[in-house]
Amino acid sequence: AIPMKDRKHQLDQLIHLYNQWNSLKKISLSRRQKPSKLIETKINSFEKVLASLCDLSATDAYHQLRSSHRKHWKEDWNFHENQKTSRTFYISNKDQAFSQSEDRRIARVLHQEKIVEISRSPLTDTTITLKSSDSETSDSSSKEDEFQLPSPKKRKKPVTVDLQFSATKLISTSVQVADRCGISISNQLLLTSQIVNSGGGNISDFSLSKSSIWRKRSSVRAELAKTIKLEWLKENPKHLIVHWDTKIFQTSSNKK
Numbered sequence: 001a002i003p004m005k006d007r008k009h010q011l012d013q014l015i016h017l018y019n020q021w022n023s024l025k026k027i028s029l030s031r032r033q034k035p036s037k038l039i040e041t042k043i044n045s046f047e048k049v050l051a052s053l054c055d056l057s058a059t060d061a062y063h064q065l066r067s068s069h070r071k072h073w074k075e076d077w078n079f080h081e082n083q084k085t086s087r088t089f090y091i092s093n094k095d096q097a098f099s100q101s102e103d104r105r106i107a108r109v110l111h112q113e114k115i116v117e118i119s120r121s122p123l124t125d126t127t128i129t130l131k132s133s134d135s136e137t138s139d140s141s142s143k144e145d146e147f148q149l150p151s152p153k154k155r156k157k158p159v160t161v162d163l164q165f166s167a168t169k170l171i172s173t174s175v176q177v178a179d180r181c182g183i184s185i186s187n188q189l190l191l192t193s194q195i196v197n198s199g200g201g202n203i204s205d206f207s208l209s210k211s212s213i214w215r216k217r218s219s220v221r222a223e224l225a226k227t228i229k230l231e232w233l234k235e236n237p238k239h240l241i242v243h244w245d246t247k248i249f250q251t252s253s254n255k256k
Contacts, residue, residue: 002057002080003064010056017054020046053084163199170196170206175216185213 004010024046027039035043057080058064065073170192178188189210193203 002076003061004056005058013054013056017049020049055084171208171213171216172220175213176220179217179220185210185217188213 005013020042024043027035031039032043061080062077065077070076171188174188174192178191183191189208193208196203196206196208
């Protein structure tokens with residue numbers, strides 16, 4: 001590595017370069033087109049500074065490298081000097097290996113592009129022709145004539161549908177689904193009434209009320225509980241673990 005200046009001197013060098021550019025920028029365009037000898041000297045010197053390497057190395061970089069007693073300090077110094085002129089040196093063997101691998105990669109890419117270009121070129125040496133006998137063509141044509149796609153038929157849906165409901169069992173047909181979906185009694189009553197009205201029926205012909213829905217829900221829940229209990233008793237497990245939240249409930253023999 002090349003010894004560098006301290007941060008303050010690096011900033012001073014960059015600020016000095018900026019001030020040079022700013023002073024040239026203030027010169028009017030007419031004066032720059034026909035510059036005096038002094039202005040021309042300033043412009044030429046600034047262009048030389050831009051074309052040269054922005055050297056941020058220490059003033060005694062050579063002595064620091066020499067006194068470091070590193071194995072490849074001369075290689076670092078030669079690289080530093082080369083960057084001031086032709087800039088063709090590499091700082092280490094790693095950079096040389098990287099450059100060689102990059103050249104090989106570019107060569108592989110070019111070779112691959114050449115192969116793709118050859119594969120895309122049309123074939124002119126060989127031609128392939130397919131021949132078929134007259135019998136095969138006649139058979140295929142006859143099969144094509146015989147085969148016909150079935151025309152899809154759309155089923156016409158009726159405009160109106162007539163449904164028959166029992167005046168007393170209208171609630172029982174929907175109470176189980178409403179209870180499972182968490183629909184309240186008021187919402188179930190409102191929904192059922194709307195269905196009857198939209199179908200042209202009369203609500204007074206049906207037994208629709210909150211109390212009737214509540215009674216039907218209770219009976220349906222009792223029937224479901226009875227069915228679950230009977231199915232559980234069929235298995236008759238030998239060992240059970242019961243969890244409860246401090247509530248006393250009745251056993252199968254109606255005893256607390």
